[in-house]
Ligand SMILES: *[C@@H]1O[C@H](CO)[C@@H](O)[C@H](O)[C@H]1NC(C)=O
Ligand SMILES: *[C@@H]1O[C@H](CO)[C@@H](O)[C@H](O)[C@H]1NC(C)=O
């Protein structure tokens with residue numbers, strides 16, 4: 038720095054010069070040659086190498102003083118104003134990695150996280166940056182091998198390369214960062230094993246390598262990282278045992294090795310983690326007993342060992358820890374819960390479901406801590422509920438279903454105003470429910486079915502304003518259903534079936550506008566069925582069977598748009614069946630065993646509905662046997678019919694005889710009884726196909742028939758579906774089949790499988806489709822062929838294609854076609870994995886026929902796991918069911934799991950699983966910041982890139 042030398046200068050000038058020199062040397066005004074150079078470097082990089090699409094670097098301008106210290110993202114040394122940090126994270130810049138920033142020799146920290154930088158790394162050029170202290174490239178679109186650090190980066194303390202598309206092994210240079218404290222490689226495509234040389238990073242206190250497709254074990258050298266506080270290697274494909282050396286990590290606070298394939302026992306050495314607060318080992322293959330040694334970890338607050346193969350008992354020493362959260366779900370643990378667990382003053386969350394625990398729960402559970410979440414379902418617990426479970430009034434979830442709990446609900450539970458979720462079904466509980474328990478203000482789910490509760494439902498239930506699901510079936514409740522229930526406007530489901538309720542049902546119940554399911558069967562309700570039902574626009578199930586309802590069936594029921602399940606059987610209903618009911622598309626219709634009279638209305642006068650009409654002695658039909666015939670004079674019509682029938686028999690007999698003799702004479706084969714329809718230009722006929730419908734060519738069996746692959750003479754391969762066809766076939770079924778085939782035949786869409794040909798003969802029907810090389814999406818996704826669907830982009834294309842096919846069915850076809858069985862097994866994939874919906878419309882055919890109860894019904898309802906919950910019991914028909922099922926397919930594509938994967942646990946399907954995870958994960962800041970949370974649900978085989986997340 039050049040400071041003017043004051044020699045022989047008079048006083049005022051001297052003062053002025055002194056002032057000036059003070060200004061010069063103050064930090065604000067001091068800048069050297071290098072700083073001007075830094076500004077030029079920054080500008081050159083910005084202009085030549087980065088795209089600043091969002092204009093966030095607009096204030097990077099050469100001002101008069103050429104001082105970059107107030108430019109966006111630039112940090113300077115407080116003393117000499119040299120540039121020491123560049124933080125351009127989340128500015129939306131793109132381009133390749135700007136090595137030239139490192140030409141600023143004073144630069145220490147370079148953070149370019151959460152941008153769109155792309156390309157690969159050159160180790161040679163990266164050496165320019167060897168003076169950096171921090172390098173953060175998280176959440177960009179870098180590809181290729183992890184950068185190799187040729188030059189020793191002696192100062193590097195923080196290296197974050199997470200959320201990129203880096204591939205390959207961790208290079209040996211990663212073992213040579215003498216000062217490294219934080220190494221974050223999460224969410225890449227890093228493969229290979231975790232290299233032992235990471236054990237050399239003696240200063241490391243954070244190591245995060247989760248969400249990478251690694252292999253092999255956690256190396257024992259990891260134990261050398263004695264300063265490590267966070268070790269996060271979740272969902273990284275780890276196998277083998279947890280090394281004994283893990284116990285040497287005396288500084289460790291957080292250990293997350295969840296969702297891997299770790300096996301073996303939890304090592305006793307784990308007791309060495311004397312500072313550990315969180316241990317997450319869920320979703321592995323750990324076996325053996327819970328080590329007593331865990332009991333030494335006095336700093337532990339969160340222990341999650343769920344979803345392993347652990348056996349043995351729950352050790353007293355672990356129960357004595359002061360954990361906040363304990364999850365041991367989905368293991369093979371047995372024995373009793375140590376009483377000392379109830380002494381824990383911190384216990385907040387206790388999840389023990391899906392084990393084999395027995396005995397009583399500790400009496401004082403909940404008394405000493407603010408218990409919020411309590412789930413012990415699916416065990417063999419017995420005895421009474423702990424009286425003080427909600428003592429601190431924090432309990433939100435009381436989940437104990439499927440155990441052998443007995444006794445009454447403690448009175449204290451009535452004070453539990455925090456409670457929202459009660460699922461205590463399938464136990465041996467008895468006695469009256471404390472009155473206040475019915476009116477808890479936050480109660481949402483109330484499922485207590487299949488116990489032996491008694492008493493009546495109090496009118497004060499009207500205070501449970503949030504109640505959506507009231508399921509109290511299979512108990513011994515009696516008395517009337519209070520009209521207070523009519524105040525619960527959130528109610529979706531009321532199931533009071535199989536109790537001893539009496540009295541009339543208040544008509545105000547029709548004011549529950551959101552009601553979807555009302556089941557009251559097997560009680561002793563009396564009086565009329567309410568007729569003011571027009572507000573029940575969402576009602577899909579109404580079951581009032583096996584009661585003492587009287588009066589007429591309200592015709593208004595016929596106008597409920599969503600009702601598809603109506604069972605009024607075994608009551609004392611009188612009058613005629615209102616013809617209005619025929620307006621509905623009912624899948625279940627039952628008015629049998631009543632006192633109905635008159636003529637069955639034409640729309641219901643069908644074989645399908647017969648069983649639902651029987652047991653009404655005064656009900657008659659023009660033709661439906663065995664119902665009595667309707668007519669003014671039965672004997673007259675009987676005579677007419679006998680005469681007609683005789684004529685018919687004679688006529689038909691003679692015609693047949695004539696035809697037979699004629700065809701015998703001409704030698705005509707009966708083959709021409711086939712009825713053939715072709716839909717595309719085809720070069721084959723039924724003779725090319727029928728001989729090949731043999732077991733060797735069988736490729737699938739479904740609810741409606743068998744599917745064969747047939748190689749035609751002309752070289753074409755087709756898929757042939759042969760429908761099961763009972764011998765109870767009738768002319769109208771024939772026409773239904775034909776109209777169905779016409780529908781299928783007129784559909785032309787790229788994402789719908791092409792029907793080429795159909796053939797209907799006396800005893801079978803065949804449908805010939807183009808053959809899809811890659812089978813069904815379900816096979817590919819859940820079979821051993823998944824290698825073909827590793828990338829998200831392919832899965833995404835499949836999702837879009839299938840959605841287009843579905844949209845065509847729903848919106849472009851007139852009338853719309855509802856598939857009703859959308860599932861991954863019905864999405865076929867051609868050679869290029871282009872999706873085509875298959876098997877549509879047939880379900881509808883089967884439904885209209887309504888034959889062979891179980892089989893055809895299960896087809897109509899769709900497939901287990903794909904059925905919208907509100908439709909599961911209704912077989913309701915509209916586009917929404919398809920959309921829901923398609924949503925399930927989307928989740929399948931994302932998670933790679935089957936809709937009913939056993940790992941979700943009983944009572945949980947993919948929808949509940951995903952919802953629960955997404956809702957319980959705190960949303961993180963930033964565009965790509967959801968990785969950790971989303972990654973729990975994402976198919977580990979999928980290898981998504983950060984850019985894929987953007988797409989999500
Ligand atoms: C400014 O200070 C830093 C240390 O804070 C030093 O590394 C750098 O060389 C100095 N720069 C100049 C231009 O004096
Ligand atoms: C890197 O930057 C991201 C985004 O700003 C931040 O979340 C992350 O903590 C940083 N990494 C390190 C090691 O500081």
Ligand SMILES: *[C@@H]1O[C@H](CO)[C@@H](O)[C@H](O)[C@H]1NC(C)=O
Pocket residue numbers: 131132155156157
């Ligand atoms: C990086 O992305 C830009 C678009 O932002 C693209 O033009 C360029 O080709 C990409 N470079 C590499 C190496 O992928």
Ligand SMILES: *[C@@H]1O[C@H](CO)[C@@H](O)[C@H](O)[C@H]1NC(C)=O
Pocket residue numbers: 178179180202828982984
């Ligand atoms: C990430 O890698 C995968 C597979 O290696 C590739 O399909 C995808 O295009 C890559 N994404 C980016 C942003 O380069």
Ligand SMILES: *[C@@H]1O[C@H](CO)[C@@H](O)[C@H](O)[C@H]1NC(C)=O
Pocket residue numbers: 236257258259260261282
């Ligand atoms: C590092 O770990 C290995 C294996 O656990 C051990 O043999 C070695 O002595 C350790 N080295 C140091 C320097 O502690």
